[in-house]
Amino acid sequence: MATKTTKDRLLDEAELLCQTRGFNAFSFKALAEALEIKTASVHYHFPTKADLGLALVQRYRERFESQVARVSSGRSSRDRIASYVDIFARLARSHRLCLCGSLAGDFATLSDEVQGEVRDYFAASEAWLEGVLEAGRTAGEVSFQGEARATSRVLIGMLEGTMLSARASGSPNRLRDTKRWILDFLAVPTP
Amino acid sequence: MATKTTKDRLLDEAELLCQTRGFNAFSFKALAEALEIKTASVHYHFPTKADLGLALVQRYRERFESQVARVSSGRSSRDRIASYVDIFARLARSHRLCLCGSLAGDFATLSDEVQGEVRDYFAASEAWLEGVLEAGRTAGEVSFQGEARATSRVLIGMLEGTMLSARASGSPNRLRDTKRWILDFLAVPTP
DNA sequence: GTCTATAAACTGATAGAC
């Protein structure tokens, strides 16, 4: 495997800082110091902070989609959902928020392009989970009332929001409870 | 009624900016310009930004608690929960996040005292809702599986999180769907 | 690609006059 490029290392560090501190709480200087280079070198790779933000959210979405693709090969809808929640549980355990959840908090301060990416992230996630829920209900693997779209939206909100409260409560493992709750909620009643 | 003091007007503006842009995305200059005073005058009322943050979160919590107290006089557990969700729905409609949800996103950048207030906000909210859920289940007004504490936590996470996705999706009214979903979820099955 | 040097604007903050 090739050694990581400076660009990738910058994105790694920016992602960490954004997920732990927020997009407006880290600077080019902080990135430069983390990599032991100068701020001018950071600007070589990302001329403006908006450019950095866009690269950040685009890479995150690509990785996220590839994780979701892996999850989508799960045996049952229930397994797929459990593995999906695990993505968030892993983030919370490493004291990070979902990048797009973090960016949603700073939404008004983002460039139009980044705002669009964050909007698309939520739309794509909601659509994916909606599909899994609907297929799962048809297959009799999960159970819930009403439209799959509505449940998809509130469950994704629940994941994003419990990451916030887990952090504020100093309980980075709390997403395990969220996972259990969701799986119990979706459980097919045994008559 | 007395005219608002400068201090209160500063807190109003800071609250708005924090809920719409985030704590690290507004400055003393922005506050000063909004009130048409000078930054030195802002520092007279709040010596440091940490002082401002603390006053902000304390006032927010007091107001929130008084709203919750009003809600608590609701006729049934179901009504109480519906009115509680309305607090969040009103915030979302005015394009604001819950102040403590917003601060949770910037958690690592906050002073210890503010972090403590945010932590306590979540603990208090979760405890209140837990009590309402438990009493409601006993009274046969609401229905859910498992421990009230677990459901309380995921529902509050759901409220905080759907505010994020509602904003990112440009759908400030989406909390109405969240409210409907929660009330449907808690509905007592009619046999 | 990374550096030095530099810039203008902004940030949180303070001293002291009115």
Place this chain on the structure above:
DNA sequence: GTCTATCAGTTTATAGAC
């Protein structure tokens, strides 16, 4: 309480040498 004046440090960003 609000102002003027000032501060040191930071922030994003650019020009040009190596």
